[in-house]
Amino acid sequence: MKRTHGFTLVEMIITIVLVGIVGAILTLQIKPALQSYQSVARRANLVNQADTAIKRMVTDVRSAVPNSLNMTATPAGICMEMVPTVAGGRYRVEPDTTNPDASRAYDPGATDKVFDVLTALPNVARGDIVVIGNQSTDDLYKTRSNMAPIKAMTAPDASIGVVRVELETSAPFSARDDGARFVVVPQNQQVVGYLCAGGNGRLAGGDGKGTLLRTVRKLTDPGQCPTAGTPAVVASKVADCGFVYRESEGATQQSGYLQLRLGLANGDESVTLTAGAHVENVP
Structure with missing residues (x-):
């Protein structure tokens, strides 16, 4: 009669305990690395969104009709409009x-x-x-x-x-x-606007509560940066958004300076970028 070989109950318990200990150690070692990777990915995504949004705004500003840049405070948020050229x-x-x-x-x-x-x-x-x-x-x-x-x-x-x-x-x-x-x-994009909608700040989960929108209207249409229809979303999860424009005075009145500020937040990660652009107002 052959003897059947196998695991005893004690051996199985010891194995389970050892596997659990090894798993716990690996979790302690791997979890911070995964969290760090996810944080870096979120931060990189925020930087990319903010940088792309600012570059798009600066491009529109620099190609606009001279003396067309207009800042308005609307019920929906801060509105910056301009008349683009082709x-x-x-x-x-x-x-x-x-x-x-x-x-x-x-x-x-x-x-x-x-x-x-x-x-x-x-x-x-x-x-x-x-x-x-x-x-x-x-x-x-x-x-x-x-x-x-x-x-x-x-x-x-x-x-x-x-x-x-x-x-x-x-x-x-x-x-x-x-x-x-x-x-x-262009007849199909007579007035282009950027609207800081939703206000500045964060939601309970840490995400920015605002949205940066790009609006389009005709010169004869009333209202600045209209939100009717489906404005293009330039950036979401906006926690800080602002535009400051100053025209030079005196001999250099045909130039101006625009400062853009855009902050995005996703959970515990956030990024704020600022950029300046000289505006040529020579007709």
Whole structure:
């Protein structure tokens, strides 16, 4: 008769105890490493979100129409709006000396609103808006006397210009730009805004309670940074959000300085980034 080999109850208990001790030791060693890894991942994600959001805002600001940056306190939060551009260039201010009848110079008092452009206009289409000589936010958001939508663009003789622009409206522009400059505003994104919605601070779990939104509206639409519809979320879990803009005075009044502050929080991890941007307000 063969003897059956196996584990005794005592051996099994000892094995279970040893495995438990080893598991507890491994847990004590691995748990902090896992927690540290998760914390680093959360922090890196917050830094990436904040950095991307600030860079996007600065990019929009630097491509905006001069003197279009506008700060407003709304019931939904702090609103920063601007009028973006997709192109720009210089227009002809005097007829071509060798072919004056064929060339078309810009005339603030003309009624046909056709003029030659001395630079190419990529990414510009019918309905986009030409802005000339903008001096203040009121020119854009209230009177709108220095802009007109594009009706058509043609290619004149290469010797007198690159593009001939025909505008929809016959109302004259209010002024001529000293540098013969103009910019073009896209018809589908006439006013872009950034809204610090939800306020600053944290929720009970440690996450930021606010949201940074990017809004779009037309120049004729009332209200700043509208929240109707579905504004794009630029950053979530916002714990601190603020914009400060100061225009220079005196001889340097055609420049300004914008300071952006964005703080994000996720649980016990948080990050706050600040950035500054010089704003060129030469029309």
